[in-house]
Amino acid sequence: MKIERPVKVAIIGTGCASAVTAFELTRPEHRGKYEVTLYQLGWRMGGKGASGRGPADRIEEHGLHIWLGFYENAFRLLRECYAELGRDDPGRRFANWQDAFVREPHIGVVDPSSSGGWVAWTSLFPPAPGLPGDPLTTHNPFALSNYLARAAALLRSLLLGLYTWKTEEESGELRELSRRYGQASGLREAPPESIAASMRRLLKLGMLTTAAGLIEALALLEVVLKSIPTYPENLLLRFVEGIVSAIRAHFEGFVTEDDEFRMKWQIIDLVSAILVGAFRHRLLLDPRGLDAINDYECREWIRQNGASESSLNSAFMRGLYDLALAYEDGDPSKPGLAAGQGLRGAVRMFFTYRGSMFWKMRAGMGDIIFTPFYQVLAKRGAKVKFFHRLENIKLADPAKLAPGERPYVEALEFDVQAKIKGGGDYNPLVDVKGLACWPSAPDFDQLQDGETMRREDWDFESHWDRRKVDTLTLRVVDDFDFVVFGASVGAVPHTCKEILARDARWRDMVRHVKTVASQAVQLWMGEDMRQLGWAAPSVTLSAFVKPFDTWADMEHLIVEETWPTEPKAIAYFCNVLADPPVTPDHSDTDYPARRRDEVRRNAIHFLNHHIGHLWPAAVDDNGFRWDLLVDSAESGRGPRARGEARFDSQYWRANVNPTDRYVQALPGTLKYRISPLDNTYDNLTITGDWTDCGFSNGCVEAAVMSGRLAAHAISHYPPLEDIIGYDHP
């Protein structure tokens, strides 16, 4: 049947995934085939990525949002979005996407020092060629053998460094080794039989006990990894195990209090274990790729393959888990990360970034990401219906389905939280220094009975505030043809009851695909980082004390805010927030406030007792110097508050709403995710970083990949091969 009318698509939510689905479906190439409407509770786009502007136009985020240099899909679409806007208005602020980001090459982790206190190990990661989102010119950019070859090369470099450090009298021989094996390896042109013979020779004659033998072996391994099928598997495994045993024999017993040596050794230990594990589990030949080990917990898998406890508890492992908020139920004693996805994330992050490893936004995520998408979608004719909270996805009666007909969504039931005066559309954006931004509170002046809502403090984004002014039911064919559910897995139990009642896969999904609450703090201070005692360059640092183990220096945002007295430093902190034994339902309306108070107490304790390790000049004998904090309401009139009470002028939040919870990649759970390509309900697809999208981690890139998959599910575009990293080991 030829369809003349536009295909109506209703998208629930406006986070990254939903916005991208809308962006893909409204491409000019589709020639208006899809009529897209997004439904969003509250007043702003963005979901977990939404940001606002508060007092002094200060940026107020859900947490810390940093884009990684391997976010190929996310950057690519954002660049297209900016280009589309730039064509229409080249004079706008941040017309060029590169103006909207700051490269962050300075990244670090923190470890307790053997001499007491903490030592920060920071590194300036070198710029990589190209920019994220550039067209990929390699036909097969992601191969596990390439990753492992780079790991072997990394191991070789680190070992050479450690050998030199350990035994000065061998430095002459080691310099020769470094020259010979450091770059141009003459081994690649050797035929496989010759290389295999070399491996046997090294194993047989015990040559791995020598530094020279070990370095040669690693050079061989790097070559071998490029052509795995050529070599017998048992020989490869013996070879890798032989190398790793020799490495450990050389260094494990070496006692030192040198922090740098210890940290380098921990990296060697971890990489060695990963190499052994890759061969033991035959990952290079397994059609499932890294998914083959997703039932293992990442640390546990590395432990099984020989890493020491010291390495497993190193700052690097803790940093990896902190980045992924990988603590089940928000409990630091329950770290949980699926091994395959953990390794996939690590190799993508370290080996495939372009430009810079981290990219910080120059304003709030809402301003930099969601404003452009909102504007482009509006230009293309898509609509965003704010103040619409989905209450129920209603399925067609299964008794009325024709033989062979798939189940489908019959209706969508919404609570209308507010209506717009005059019946028009809500204008969500405000201007801050020429930049269109999202405010931290709705514009009540645009709302019918807005003054009453303001006085009664209606919280449109809170799961525990169910107030509404009306309801709305949308029906299939009349109002929509397809539905894209992008409201996050946390919303599923509340909005998809009928699906859960009938579909065991969905029940498994909500049981296993877990989320975690998070807490975030933002500080504005009157002294810069150097004055506070942090002498290193601006940094993003992790693996520090819980609960605020991750700190990002956000000084670059000062110019985007409008302070009467400008602060000299901005610091963001975040991490998990433990769940209570039972999360109360929405009748416990005081619950969010209690959790917010808890975060406040956590932050004050953290600042009084721990921040001094990083900012020694920020504390004195009484604890944190509260006078450092900048209060936008003071405006030169003298302090409004003293001591801890000054903390109340800062910004903090407890992300406890079901849709704000961070999606985790716990071991044994990824197989329960459902793909946006799943066609069980033939007019419903799902989208978000909680879906089976090829990169099962809570992050912008996963959300964008999922959004593109959801668009493919409806329109068969973009081609799956065009979703960078979807096809990946």
Added chain:
Amino acid sequence: MTKQERLHRQDPKRAEPIRNMTGYLRNSHSWGETPPGEESGKDGEGAKAQETVDDVLTHGVNLGYKIIDEHILQGRRVADELRQHRLGDEKGTGSEVNALVARLLGVTKDVGALWLDSLEMAVKSPRLLTGLVGGGRHPGEAAAASPGVAGGNLSIEVASVRRTQVTLNLPPAPQAYTPQVHALHAVDPAFPPLTGVSFQAAAGSRRPALLVEIPDAQPPSTYTGVVVDKETNEPVGSLVIRVLA
């Protein structure tokens, strides 16, 4: 509105990612994206690459991959043209398609040779030989004299139930050497290597012959390998065997 007007999603071609990457080739073209090679990233840092074996090989490999990408793209164009074939325009479309197909076959034949030429160039470059391991002799050094190839005629014997094309590239050498060929491999590692390939004295003759034996169950593909000097194991040429369907 009746139920018949309700739209249905069509099943996608696949619903899972490809995790086994060994044989995967990506089509980088979509929505007007510039074909590979025509647009470079704006790399302001641009460190100049050192000329190492790795770089030369990478370049050769990338060239090979670009040719494969172009091959696939042209193949798709051919397929699209065939799908859009219009009645009454058979003659023009047919000759154009034939030209494309002929080009594709030529490109495919050249890929293996190009790749191995890159390897050969890398090995023989004097600059790249500095610091190479092995204490082996300079490729320019003569191998011990032994009966072998020194240019001239060489016969090829093929035993196969299927049509097979053999391309042997043995540039003239200053000294005689005994050629040896290792197993030939296809791009797809799932395909078994071709091991029934060897140089032997032709029956009743002192001249060498290349013997190619293709098992009946060998999957159709292009198999490539290195011809080496048996004495020194140094590459001296290349061999491409195409087993046709």
